[in-house]
Amino acid sequence: GKGKKGAAGRGGASMRLYSDFYRSDVVLASPLGLKMAADNDGGGGDGGEGGGDFDYLSSVEICLVGRADVLLMQNWDHVNSVLNVLNRQPSKNNDTDFSRVRNYLLAGQASHWRQLIVCSKFADPYVLNSFKRHGTSLGGQTRVRRRVPSDDASICDVLVKARQVFKRVPCESVASQGETVLRYFKDQVLPRILTNRQDRTMIFLPSYFDFVAVRNLLLEKEASFVSVTEYARVSEVSRGRARFLQGRKRIMLYTGRAHYFLRHRIKGVRHLILFGLPECPEFYPDLMNALGDGLGPKGGGGGGVLDAEASASCLALFTRYEARCLERIVGTAHCER
Incomplete structure (x- = not known):
């Protein structure tokens, strides 16, 4: 949700907290929080059809799903719902500067240039299935797991x-x-x-x-x-x-x-x-x-x-x-x- 705006800087670098979704470089959120924000028009759009406004996720280049084992104990369907709308073509203009839009985005190939990183305490079939289905990067997939002595x-x-x-x-x-x-x-x-x-x-x-x-x-x-x-x-x-x-x-x-x-x-x-x-x-x-x-x-x-x-x-x-x-x-x- 929205909160009090603030900034922290050092050596010329700054970070603005709780900025608008469309003007943010990094989005930190839970899957349920993203769904609720879209349903409540928290992304700055007018909601739109198909379950809310997720246009701000159309240009995501790195998606990190942290503590997937914890999300699994809550409701993994929320994670899949967000991954399904990731890099989807925007439904509205949203003041886009088309001179900065890359050609592969216009061609609807954003998901093939996006990295999906899933971190989990353990391997689970639901998590692995989501990774296999949504990890569509041109670089392929890499899975790392630890053998248990x-x-x-x-x-x-x-x-x-x-x-x-x-x-x-x-x-x-x-x-x-x-x-x-x-x-x-x-x-x-x-x-x-x-x-x-x-x-x-x-x-x-x-x-x-x-x-x-x-x-x-x-x-x-x-x-x-x-x-x-x-x-x-x-x-x-x-x-x-x-x-x-x-x-x-x-x-x-x-x-x-x-x-x-x-x-x-x-x-x-x-x-x-x-x-x-x-x-x-x-x-x-x-x-x-x-x-x-x-x-x-x-x-x-x-x-x-x-x-x-x-x-x-x-x-x-x-x-x-x-x-x-x-x-x-x-x-x-x-x-x-």
């Missing part, structure tokens, strides 16, 4: 003694990934939980879409469960956590974004099921180290730590499209086996 994998930070199983679910395509994992969970995992009365089970769901699918499945089976999501009220979360710790509810559904933004340390968990691997590798030791927290020797509601740690377990479901997530958890060498 075995002694630097996040699984090394797991401190509890528990049986950890990583189960690869056969999957034909990315589009069918969610449905395939849900079918495997319904046929192979959930019956064991309900039949064997596996109490104190927490199911971690990386996305809210996974949560909705599993929640509807548990409602269909009339299972006893509570939910902790990023959209739940504080009172609902507190009440659900208390009922789970007291053993009044057997299953807890816990979403990835709820853990990312709130970092709950759930007490009373003895069995952990990962419906998919978390994007952030530190989530895995966070969840594992909470096993047995708040449980007594026999799994009751005592204040001690889980004594029989060997009875704790973790089952992680994943597909071949989550290889990068697995690599960050177990290391590159183990992932390539």
Whole structure:
């Protein structure tokens, strides 16, 4: 949004903050902020058709998407929306000095002369897909990623003694990934939980879409469960956590974004099921180290730590499209086996 104008200079150089979009050399903004500015005519135009005024992005030569991993945890669709209108031909004149306009801009080739730089803490399919689709520079594309040594994998930070199983679910395509994992969970995992009365089970769901699918499945089976999501009220979360710790509810559904933004340390968990691997590798030791927290020797509601740690377990479901997530958890060498 607009703010108080100011300038800072040294040795003849100056920087004017909060200038008009069309008179700015550098635009620092969030994807959502750009969309809101366009919808509210924050760019100095009259809005225009097609979702707002983005003409000031027509001549961008360098686009830097910083902390893409953080934007991914918010709403990556906003990033794609901005990238879609980048270097689009202007719809209005906007007092343009055509003597300074390069020929490739007039020819609609601006996107081929623009650099797209994406910085992320980790590689993600959504981020890589956006980079591949919008990185149309004539110089080609370059991707740099760090291999994860075995002694630097996040699984090394797991401190509890528990049986950890990583189960690869056969999957034909990315589009069918969610449905395939849900079918495997319904046929192979959930019956064991309900039949064997596996109490104190927490199911971690990386996305809210996974949560909705599993929640509807548990409602269909009339299972006893509570939910902790990023959209739940504080009172609902507190009440659900208390009922789970007291053993009044057997299953807890816990979403990835709820853990990312709130970092709950759930007490009373003895069995952990990962419906998919978390994007952030530190989530895995966070969840594992909470096993047995708040449980007594026999799994009751005592204040001690889980004594029989060997009875704790973790089952992680994943597909071949989550290889990068697995690599960050177990290391590159183990992932390539």
